Amino acid sequence: MPLxxxxxxxxxxxxxxxHSAWLDxxxxxxxxxxxxxxxxxxxxxxxxxxxxxVFVRSREAKERLRPAxxxxxxxxxxxxxxxxxxAYDLIFYEKLxxxxxxxxxxxxxxxxxxxxxxxxxxxxxxxxxxxxILAARAAGLDCGPMxxxxxxxxxxxxxxxxxxxxxxxxxxxxxGQVRSNFLCNMGYGDPTKLxxxxxxxxxxxxxxxx
Numbered sequence: 001m002p003l004x005x006x007x008x009x010x011x012x013x014x015x016x017x018x019h020s021a022w023l024d025x026x027x028x029x030x031x032x033x034x035x036x037x038x039x040x041x042x043x044x045x046x047x048x049x050x051x052x053x054v055f056v057r058s059r060e061a062k063e064r065l066r067p068a069x070x071x072x073x074x075x076x077x078x079x080x081x082x083x084x085x086x087a088y089d090l091i092f093y094e095k096l097x098x099x100x101x102x103x104x105x106x107x108x109x110x111x112x113x114x115x116x117x118x119x120x121x122x123x124x125x126x127x128x129x130x131x132x133i134l135a136a137r138a139a140g141l142d143c144g145p146m147x148x149x150x151x152x153x154x155x156x157x158x159x160x161x162x163x164x165x166x167x168x169x170x171x172x173x174x175x176g177q178v179r180s181n182f183l184c185n186m187g188y189g190d191p192t193k194l195x196x197x198x199x200x201x202x203x204x205x206x207x208x209x210x
Contacts, residue, residue, distance in 0.1 A: 019189030042131035050092035051128035081187035142189035
């Protein structure tokens, strides 16, 4: 028996949809903070939490995002109340003495192995992006996760230096330290614009019991 109600499972999974059209309804800062406070409890390797999240809301910030977007993603992203850049920190291991104090040697293990750092950061920031989507749904928001953008252009605009770095916190985003993973539009979706739902693989198509 599930420990949460069927209606909660519907909200998180069965009735939740990927949205591309949005109602003209802002998302309060407090709601975004609530979303993070929920998602931060999801597990990551060595509790490293390499995910970094940029909540792009203002028109100015959206315009900085526009040149990096694939043509098919421009309109829905400009319309969305929030676009979250799910990114990862390549020196996340510097926080391990605080986040994973039971294993002091873990920081040095990552510091000496850049391939392990990148693989761990990409995998776990992807997990954290999934937690973010579930937390947003739990908070009553709709989501539209997507790829379809130029990583180099986005990273230059939001995590780079010089004129493209204006408006960002240089202490939070040092040059070359943070890189984009994927995007997620977020807000209150327009249910009248949804298409029929596509099927998913059945258990026997995707799973094996050993």
